[in-house]
Amino acid sequence: xxxxxxxxxxxxxxxxxxxxxxxxxxxxxxxxxxxxxxxxxxxxxxxxxxxxxxxxxxxxxxxxxxxxxxxxxxxxxxxxxxxxxxxxxxxxxxxxxxxxxxxxxxxxxxxxxxxxxxxxxxxxxxxxxxxxxxxxxxxxxxxxxxxxxxxxxxxxxxxxxxxxxxxxxxxxxxxxxxxxxxxxxxxxxxxxxxxxxxxxxxxxxxxxxxxxxxxxxxxxxxxxxxxx
Amino acid sequence: xxxxxxxxxxxxxxxxxxxxxxxxxxxxxxxxxxxxxxxxxxxxxxxxxxxxxxxxxxxxxxxxxxxxxxxxxxxxxxxxxxxxxxxxxxxxxxxxxxxxxxxxxxxxxxxxxxxxxxxxxxxxxxxxxxxxxxxxxxxxxxxxxxxxxxxxxxxxxxxxxxxxxxxxxxxxxxxxxxxxxxxxxxxxxxxxxxxxxxxxxxxxxxxxxxxxxxxxxxxxxxxxxxxx
DNA sequence: CATAGTATACCTGTATACAACTTGATTTTT
DNA sequence: AAAAATCAAGTTGTATACAGGTATACTATG
Numbered sequence: 001x002x003x004x005x006x007x008x009x010x011x012x013x014x015x016x017x018x019x020x021x022x023x024x025x026x027x028x029x030x031x032x033x034x035x036x037x038x039x040x041x042x043x044x045x046x047x048x049x050x051x052x053x054x055x056x057x058x059x060x061x062x063x064x065x066x067x068x069x070x071x072x073x074x075x076x077x078x079x080x081x082x083x084x085x086x087x088x089x090x091x092x093x094x095x096x097x098x099x100x101x102x103x104x105x106x107x108x109x110x111x112x113x114x115x116x117x118x119x120x121x122x123x124x125x126x127x128x129x130x131x132x133x134x135x136x137x138x139x140x141x142x143x144x145x146x147x148x149x150x151x152x153x154x155x156x157x158x159x160x161x162x163x164x165x166x167x168x169x170x171x172x173x174x175x176x177x178x179x180x181x182x183x184x185x186x187x188x189x190x191x192x193x194x195x196x197x198x199x200x201x202x203x204x205x206x207x208x209x210x211x212x213x214x215x216x217x218x219x220x221x222x223x224x225x226x227x228x
Numbered sequence: 229x230x231x232x233x234x235x236x237x238x239x240x241x242x243x244x245x246x247x248x249x250x251x252x253x254x255x256x257x258x259x260x261x262x263x264x265x266x267x268x269x270x271x272x273x274x275x276x277x278x279x280x281x282x283x284x285x286x287x288x289x290x291x292x293x294x295x296x297x298x299x300x301x302x303x304x305x306x307x308x309x310x311x312x313x314x315x316x317x318x319x320x321x322x323x324x325x326x327x328x329x330x331x332x333x334x335x336x337x338x339x340x341x342x343x344x345x346x347x348x349x350x351x352x353x354x355x356x357x358x359x360x361x362x363x364x365x366x367x368x369x370x371x372x373x374x375x376x377x378x379x380x381x382x383x384x385x386x387x388x389x390x391x392x393x394x395x396x397x398x399x400x401x402x403x404x405x406x407x408x409x410x411x412x413x414x415x416x417x418x419x420x421x422x423x424x425x426x427x428x429x430x431x432x433x434x435x436x437x438x439x440x441x442x443x444x445x446x447x448x449x450x451x452x453x454x455x456x
Numbered sequence: 457c458a459t460a461g462t463a464t465a466c467c468t469g470t471a472t473a474c475a476a477c478t479t480g481a482t483t484t485t486t
Numbered sequence: 487a488a489a490a491a492t493c494a495a496g497t498t499g500t501a502t503a504c505a506g507g508t509a510t511a512c513t514a515t516g
Contacts (some may be wrong), residue, residue, distance in 0.1 A: 012499065037467065048501040051467090057282070061289060061383050070467055070508065084378035150312035153291050154382055192240055240469065265497065276471040281498090298478060298497050462513075473502075484487070 004129050014054030015080070017045050019160070021055060023155070025064050026077050026164045035071040062161055077165060081108040082218050085158060085165075092154060092210040093139065094204055096146040097191070101198040108145050109192060112138060118189050128170040131181075136163050139189055142195075169221040176221075187213060231355050232395070240328070242282030245273050247388070249283060249322040253292050254305050254392045260306075263299040290389055305393065310446050313386060313393075318439040320382060322432055324374040328428040336373050337420060340366060344416050356398040359389065359409075363398070364391050366416055370423075397449040404449075415441060 003019045004021070021041070024030045042052045056072050058066045063081075065072045077085075100108065115138045122130035136159075143155050187210050194206035231247045233290070250259045270280045284300050287293045291301045291309075305313075328336065345367045350358035364387075371383050380435070416440050422434035 014499085039467075049468090050500050054285070054499095057285065061385075081377065084376055087323075087376070088378045088382065091323060095315075095319060141444065148315070148351070149291065149309065150316045150386075153314065153385070157289075157385060158378075212288055216508090242469085267497075277498090278470050278472095282469095458516085460513100460515080462511100463505105464511085465509090467508075469504105469506085469507105471502100471504075473500100475500085476498090478497075479495090481495100482491100482493075484489100486487100486489075 003164075006129075006181050012051065012054075013045075013047055014051035014058070014203065017041070017047065017051055018055035018058040019164075020045075021059060022062070022064060022160060022164050024166070025059070025074055026161070027168055028076070030074055030076075032074055032078075034074040036065065036074065062157065064161065066071075071200055075076060077161070079219055082165075082216060086162065086211040086215045086218075088154070088158060088216075089162070092143065092151055093211075094207045096143050096148070096151060097195050097207060099130055099146045099148065099201050100142060100198060101200075101203065103145075104219040105145065108142070109196065111141055112133065112188075112192050112195075116185060116192070119188065120185055123174075123185070126174050128174045129167065131174070132163065132166040132170045135166055135184075135188075138191075169218050172221045173217070183213075184217075231392075234357075235393070240279065240281035240282075241273075241275055242286075245275065245279055246283035247284040247392075247437070248273075249287060250290070250292060250388060250392050251395070253302055254389070255289070255396055258302055258304075260302055260304040262302040263363070264293065264302065265299050265455060268386070290385065292389065305389070307447055310393075311443060313389065314439040314443045314446075315368075316386060317390070317442075318435055320371065320379055321439075322435045323424050324371050324429060325431050327374045327376065328370060329423055329428075329431065331373075333373065336370070337424065339369055340416075340420050340423075343356065343369070344413060344420070347416065348413055348421060351402075351413070354402050356402045357395065360391065360394040360398045363394055363412075363416075366419075393446060395442070397446050398447040401445070411441075413443075 003016075003023045008019065010155055021030070030036075036056070038049045038056065041056070042049050045052065056065065056067065060067045060072065063075065064077070065074050075081075080136065115134050119134045119138070121130075122134055140155070140159070143152055146152075149163055189206050189209060190206050194203045231251045236244055236247065249258070255410070258264075264284070266277045266280050266284065269284070270277050273280065284293065284295065288295045288300065291303065293302050303309075341363050347359055347362045347366070350356075368383070368387070371380055374380075413422055418434050419438060422431045425431065
């Protein structure tokens, strides 16, 4: 699998390189502990050091690599990282939904339901890229709607990691057929119900369970692929 | 005021430039809406575009500027930003303290108390740089101790903004003498008590009040300076 | 044999060069 | 006079060049 070419239109070479590297790191094609050098990556991508440098800084900001004096060591996504990522998403989303529940969110509910429908469609057609994208979109649209620049920034900092991990996990989930898609859909419907309820405790509970579940699934697919 | 030269030793030119620009933006020396170009900044700092480019990307990641096709527009720190920053800090710190309270934190308590003492010392000597730094350190040491890489990443994304805003606010607070320092010290002692209590509700309450207060103070000093 | 010193190759940070594109004004045309 | 075309200045994205530092391997010397 290569990074979906959609969404790479018109973006700079540096971003393309960061997307490709990110995918390879999360997929495990690039092993943990590997030391990358700017020249080496530049050669691999037939590019100059400038965009590579930009890409490495991006990945460093995302915590996938650590820039050192000489070379960038690959940190990758450990089980601890997945856990922590879920912690953060849970924190953000609890905050966001609580905030949304105090706002007018009639249109949002509609959008969310429509997105879930699209997820079902994508699942039927085994289109894991589309399914991943709609999954991402579901959460992202809530965050945008919450109209909180800082929270949005936090999200943007993990957005690409989340999407890429989602891509990898969803592909394996669909290919291996070991995980049902139906529970995934149901989980998202629960989130909508939480938003509608406006019940702070219920929201907290639902979001926490959502990410409890995500944690397990991702751990089982991203980190323990059967076909590696 | 220039950015404190301590902590700029050995760092790259790009980082120095980002620190200086950040300070100027937060202080208001660079007005909101200003459009910065790489060439212009490079000329001002007698540097080439490479480090400037790096600095602009950093500031963009922090949300202080927005990179556009042509030029980078300065967003600055609006009252809404301050509010939101406090929201995020509150979210992070509540999580961190709750996590810490379930760990062995004997040594940490000692460090925190020592830091508060240093804050008192710095306040007596009207050393606002030191006071700001110890304030930052107080919160930072807790976050580090919580041993949560992702949360630490979130913190690192706002760390420089927080420190710079703290610098500006603390300077004005000390110079104008309109705000007492004693309440600030007391607020931090309360946080320690919250950590010791291990009482989830109490922790939430104390942290929330802490940032409620921070919000007010920073708004009154950073955004409404009397000597501007 | 061990160790100090050196040489070499490589890496990063910064500067400079170049090409494609955007923007705004000026000129030409209708 | 208004609109279209063109031209000029400036901007970003990328490539390349150079300087200073670091690690590794090899050599010489005790």
